[in-house]
Amino acid sequence: MLVAGWRRMSYRFPNDSVISQLLEDHIRKLHATVGNAVTKGRFIVIGVGSTQLLDAAVHALSPDNSSVLAKVVASLPFYPVYQQQTDFFGSVDFQFQREASLWKNKSGSSLNFIEFVNSPNNPDGQLRKAVLKGPHVKAIHDYAYYWPYFTTIPAPADEDLMIFSLSKLTGHAGTRLGWALIKDEALYQKMSTYMTTNTLGISKDTQLRALQLLKVVLEGSGRELFDFGYTTMKQRWERQSNSLSVSKRFSVQEIAPRYCNFSKTV
Numbered sequence: 204m205l206v207a208g209w210r211r212m213s214y215r216f217p218n219d220s221v222i223s224q225l226l227e228d229h230i231r232k233l234h235a236t237v238g239n240a241v242t243k244g245r246f247i248v249i250g251v252g253s254t255q256l257l258d259a260a261v262h263a264l265s266p267d268n269s270s271v272l273a274k275v276v277a278s279l280p281f282y283p284v285y286q287q288q289t290d291f292f293g294s295v296d297f298q299f300q301r302e303a304s305l306w307k308n309k310s311g312s313s314l315n316f317i318e319f320v321n322s323p324n325n326p327d328g329q330l331r332k333a334v335l336k337g338p339h340v341k342a343i344h345d346y347a348y349y350w351p352y353f354t355t356i357p358a359p360a361d362e363d364l365m366i367f368s369l370s371k372l373t374g375h376a377g378t379r380l381g382w383a384l385i386k387d388e389a390l391y392q393k394m395s396t397y398m399t400t401n402t403l404g405i406s407k408d409t410q411l412r413a414l415q416l417l418k419v420v421l422e423g424s425g426r427e428l429f430d431f432g433y434t435t436m437k438q439r440w441e442r443q444s445n446s447l448s449v450s451k452r453f454s455v456q457e458i459a460p461r462y463c464n465f466s467k468t469v
Contacts, residue, residue, distance in 0.1 A: 214403050221395075221404030222249050229417040230382055233372075234359070236425035238464055239349050241361040245384040246391035249405050250398055253347050253368035253381035257319075258288050259401075260364055260383065263393035264317050264341040265296035272296065276303040277319040278334055280326055282345070285319045303334040310337040321345040323354040328458060330354065347371045347381075352432030355463035363387060373416050373428070380405065380413045429465065 215221055227247050234240040250256035265273045275289050275297050289299040300306070303318050310316055320342050322331040333342045344362040348354060348371050365384045370376035385391040398404065420428050447453050460469045 216407075221399065222247065223407070223410045223414060226410050226414045226417070229414060229421065232421060233417055233425075234384075236421060237351065237356065237429070238359050239351075239356050240346065240365055240367070240384060241359045242384055245386055246388060248383045248385060248391060248394045248398060249410070250381050250383070251402065251405065252370060252376070252379045253345065253366050254284060254288070255398070255401070256366050256381050256383045256394075257285070257343065257345065258292060259394045259397040260343045260366065261289060261297055261317055262294070262397050263390055264343070264364075265294065266315050269296070269315065271313075271315065272298045273315040273317050274298065274300040274306065275317045275319070276300050276306060276335070277321070278303045278324075278331065280324070281319065282321055282325045306335060310335040310340050312337070312339075314339060316340045318342045319345060321347075322360075323348045327456065328354065330357070330461075350432075351429040351463065351465045352436050355461040355469075356465045357461055358464060364390065369413055369416065373420065375412075375416060378409055378412050378416070380409055433466070 216223060218224065226249070230247060231242040234242050248256065248259070250259060261275060273296060275285070276299075277285050279302055286299045286301070289297065297317065306314075306316060316335050316337070316339060318333050318335050318340065320331055320333050322344065323329060324331050325348065328348075333340070333344075335342075342362065342364065344360065344365045346360055346365050347368040349356070349360060349367070350372055353371070363386045366381060367384075368381040369378055370381075383394065385394065444455050447455050462469050
């Protein structure tokens with residue numbers, strides 16, 4: 204495909220948006236096809252992979268002008284980047300406090316909490332829900348691995364803030380594109396402002412590449428990639444399990460079977 208050098212020179216698209224409308228439409232169609240997330244009534248923000256969106260979410264969920272830091276937590280074992288990135292940016296608005304369950308008795312207080320919920324979880328693959336509940340508790344639902352070849356899809360995720368990544372969908376980690384589905388418009392505006400201030404939007408070339416990839420994913424019935432991925436992962440898991448079954452030092456984690464609404468099987 205030949206693209207003229209003068210194309211896509213502006214920061215924004217003709218509708219003054221920093222996200223391609225076609226890309227947004229294909230993201231919505233993708234989730235409708237897979238059935239892993241509700242997109243109706245959601246705003247979409249894209250970022251440099253899900254990593255940038257995670258920090259944007261922490262920033263946007265932190266209370267304004269509060270004398271008390273928001274406590275950022277996650278349930279062990281958790282993805283190390285949650286702590287590394289929160290500590291690295293060292294904001295006066297939030298601080299990482301590790302294990303979520305240690306704060307259960309405090310979540311109903313006036314303290315502010317931001318909980319990372321990774322489902323299925325990296326590294327143990329478990330489907331998770333938020334641990335903390337309360338009027339001052341906000342959750343960031345990281346669904347990077349919530350695709351049919353990594354886990355069952357019991358139901359479409361329907362949370363206030365959900366983050367997905369192209370890298371876990373197609374394997375194109377180097378394209379660096381993630382997206383957040385956001386219910387609240389004020390939160391959407393805060394995350395959008397963060398992204399625009401941080402990077403003036405996401406590269407149009409990245410968006411074009413991502414759009415082409417999603418078009419391929421959605422070809423035909425939109426199932427081919429996921430059926431292939433499931434079969435491939437299943438075969439690899441069986442080979443690994445068979446190898447480890449004869450070991451006296453290692454064992455394979457047991458994960459309870461669940462019904463998958465995508466595959467219509469257990």
